[in-house]
Amino acid sequence: MRIALFGDIHANLEALDAVLADAAGQGVTDYVCTGDVVGYNADPVACLEKVREMDCPTVKGNHDEDASGIHSLDAMNPIAAAALQWTRSQLSDEQRQWLRRLRMVRQVADFTVVHSTLDQPANWNYVTNRFDAMANFSYQFTQLCFNGHTHVPRVYVKTDKVNEVPAESVVIEDGAKYFINIGSVGQPRDGDWRAAYAIYDTDHKLVVIRRVEYDIATTQKKILDAGLPPILAERIAEGR
Numbered sequence: 001m002r003i004a005l006f007g008d009i010h011a012n013l014e015a016l017d018a019v020l021a022d023a024a025g026q027g028v029t030d031y032v033c034t035g036d037v038v039g040y041n042a043d044p045v046a047c048l049e050k051v052r053e054m055d056c057p058t059v060k061g062n063h064d065e066d067a068s069g070i071h072s073l074d075a076m077n078p079i080a081a082a083a084l085q086w087t088r089s090q091l092s093d094e095q096r097q098w099l100r101r102l103r104m105v106r107q108v109a110d111f112t113v114v115h116s117t118l119d120q121p122a123n124w125n126y127v128t129n130r131f132d133a134m135a136n137f138s139y140q141f142t143q144l145c146f147n148g149h150t151h152v153p154r155v156y157v158k159t160d161k162v163n164e165v166p167a168e169s170v171v172i173e174d175g176a177k178y179f180i181n182i183g184s185v186g187q188p189r190d191g192d193w194r195a196a197y198a199i200y201d202t203d204h205k206l207v208v209i210r211r212v213e214y215d216i217a218t219t220q221k222k223i224l225d226a227g228l229p230p231i232l233a234e235r236i237a238e239g240r
């Protein structure tokens with residue numbers, strides 16, 4: 001079985017469509033979403049409805065939580081807050097409720113999915129080094145766990161110690177645990193503008209990060225036309 005894991009879509013419809021087309025071409029039969037369906041970019045409604053229609057296991061991201069609440073966004077960085085305020089104005093009550101009801105952690109088949117980290121997932125901590133990863137592994141009871149949140153593909157392996165290994169392609173070996181960040185569909189931050197997602201091949205015990213080109217000019221035009229901060233159109237071209 002080939003399972004696509006995708007997330008941090010952030011309302012980028014062109015990137016989402018390109019990822020789903022690529023996954024279908026790769027023989028993927030099942031889909032799992034690691035959250036942050038909305039926020040930043042200009043297609044929150046279309047992306048939410050597409051993911052909802054797929055009816056795949058989906059966990060909640062911090063932008064999903066912020067977009068579906070009514071709490072103040074003052075503590076946030078002003079650009080993300082402006083985008084979230086706009087996103088709130090686009091979503092219906094019923095769409096906000098769908099986001100609000102997403103769970104923080106899900107177990108799917110033989111793996112776990114979380115947006116940030118299994119160590120206090122509602123605190124939205126960023127995992128950027130092996131010490132952060134160790135905190136996650138303390139709560140990881142499956143061999144594999146997939147996350148997102150930093151928008152940078154990263155793989156941590158726990159044997160008798162925890163190490164980071166290259167993320168492009170990972171063979172799952174017995175006796176080790178894996179914490180795999182699948183990168184971001186709609187706003188990559190590793191310097192590569194192309195949409196990122198992962199395919200988990202359960203028969204071959206292999207996880208591969210794929211990068212997919214999409215019609216970024218259309219996405220950028222929509223961001224500017226919506227009156228969102230122009231920096232959001234610039235950053236997706238730079239992958240940061």
Ligand code: ZN
Nearest residue numbers: 008036061149
């Ligand atoms: Zn995100």
